Amino acid sequence: LSTVTLGAPRTAAGPSAETAETAGPAAPSGAETAAELADLLVEAGFGPFFGTPCGILAPLYRALEGGIGLHTVPREDAAVGVAVGAAAAGRRPVVLMQNSGLGQSVNALASLAVPYQVPLLLIVSLRGVVPDPTQENLVMGRITEPLLEGCGIPAFRLCADRFPAQIAWARRVAGMEHRPVALLVPPRLFGWSA
Amino acid sequence: VNKTEAVRAVIEAAPREPIVFTTGYSCRIAKHVADRPNHFYMTGSMGLAASIATGLALAGRMHAVAVDGDGSLLMNPGCLITAGMTADLPLVHVLLDDGAYASTGGQDTPSARADFVAWAKACGYASATRTRDPVELALLLRRALATPAPSFIHCPLADEDERVPPRVDLELAGHFRRFSRHVATL
Numbered sequence: 001l002s003t004v005t006l007g008a009p010r011t012a013a014g015p016s017a018e019t020a021e022t023a024g025p026a027a028p029s030g031a032e033t034a035a036e037l038a039d040l041l042v043e044a045g046f047g048p049f050f051g052t053p054c055g056i057l058a059p060l061y062r063a064l065e066g067g068i069g070l071h072t073v074p075r076e077d078a079a080v081g082v083a084v085g086a087a088a089a090g091r092r093p094v095v096l097m098q099n100s101g102l103g104q105s106v107n108a109l110a111s112l113a114v115p116y117q118v119p120l121l122l123i124v125s126l127r128g129v130v131p132d133p134t135q136e137n138l139v140m141g142r143i144t145e146p147l148l149e150g151c152g153i154p155a156f157r158l159c160a161d162r163f164p165a166q167i168a169w170a171r172r173v174a175g176m177e178h179r180p181v182a183l184l185v186p187p188r189l190f191g192w193s194a
Numbered sequence: 195v196n197k198t199e200a201v202r203a204v205i206e207a208a209p210r211e212p213i214v215f216t217t218g219y220s221c222r223i224a225k226h227v228a229d230r231p232n233h234f235y236m237t238g239s240m241g242l243a244a245s246i247a248t249g250l251a252l253a254g255r256m257h258a259v260a261v262d263g264d265g266s267l268l269m270n271p272g273c274l275i276t277a278g279m280t281a282d283l284p285l286v287h288v289l290l291d292d293g294a295y296a297s298t299g300g301q302d303t304p305s306a307r308a309d310f311v312a313w314a315k316a317c318g319y320a321s322a323t324r325t326r327d328p329v330e331l332a333l334l335l336r337r338a339l340a341t342p343a344p345s346f347i348h349c350p351l352a353d354e355d356e357r358v359p360p361r362v363d364l365e366l367a368g369h370f371r372r373f374s375r376h377v378a379t380l
Contacts, residue, residue: 085249
């Protein structure tokens with residue numbers, strides 16, 4: 001799939017990533033969007049799920065906890081470690097984290113998941129990205145996508161109207177190319193507001 | 195007991211079960227003692243050996259062994275919380291404690307007053323024991339491999355290793371695939 005069908009390329013954040021979230025009153029709620037994403041991930045064979053809580057991801061967290069289950073790991077780099085073990089056991093694990101935790105996880109990714117070519121999916125929320133004005137998150141918001149690119153981890157911003165194609169892409173990259181891959185969650189995807 | 199004798203005891207007691215060796219000398223010694231497909235040499239990501247073994251035990255529903263170090267455990271003591279959270283986790287967490295950051299010049303680890311066995315118990319491990327004898331280490335390990343619960347074995351090291359083998363220079367992606375293929379046969 002080309003970048004056109006998958007959504008906005010990592011470096012051009014803007015318009016197409018926002019379209020789905022500015023839809024009219026008939027648009028699904030954040031909880032419904034999160035539940036749809038959770039179902040699609042499970043149907044695609046992803047799991048088990050590990051995570052460290054994040055406000056933006058809370059609806060997805062809830063959907064997973066109420067369904068297939070999710071293991072909370074107190075620090076994101078340790079969650080990456082546990083997921084690597086799950087991948088060694090033949091699974092296709094997912095790690096949910098805030099981008100602040102991505103900062104915490106750089107060495108786990110750079111010295112473990114990437115060089116050992118471990119198939120795992122990171123679902124990373126984007127604090128510090130519009131409409132999140134919190135100063136403490138702006139730096140990480142700015143460097144999340146360049147950081148992933150520098151690590152050699154392909155990433156896309158999730159768009160509610162492209163979930164199936166984006167998940168199929170993640171499945172293919174993780175499963176066929178044997179490498180970690182990331183799907184990014186903009187603040188408004190599941191209804192978060194500052 | 196020195197690190198080489200302790201690593202040898204672990205390898206002999208767990209010939210098929212997945213073993214994750216922490217970065218530094220543990221990896222290097224293990225690969226030199228016997229390079230088996232049930233070995234995972236974690237050459238970087240210091241602190242994550244027990245986390246990886248926890249993921250194996252959790253997702254693979256099989257016994258997994260972590261060979262941790264004191265410096266490594268100090269970097270990620272939260273791994274004890276995660277392992278202790280699952281009462282029936284088939285994890286064996288071996289801590290080879292030489293009181294030093296051996297591969298970076300032997301600097302002291304700041305844990306002289308910490309009680310690692312008490313940490314493991316407090317985090318929910320079903321058993322946490324201490325031994326300074328390689329024969330007993332192997333016995334404790336085999337007993338833990340028959341127990342469907344997280345076990346912790348603290349092995350304080352006293353003696354110097356004669357010589358430490360060279361760096362693990364395997365192609366890492368191929369190493370992970372070899373390990374995964376072995377795990378798939380269990």
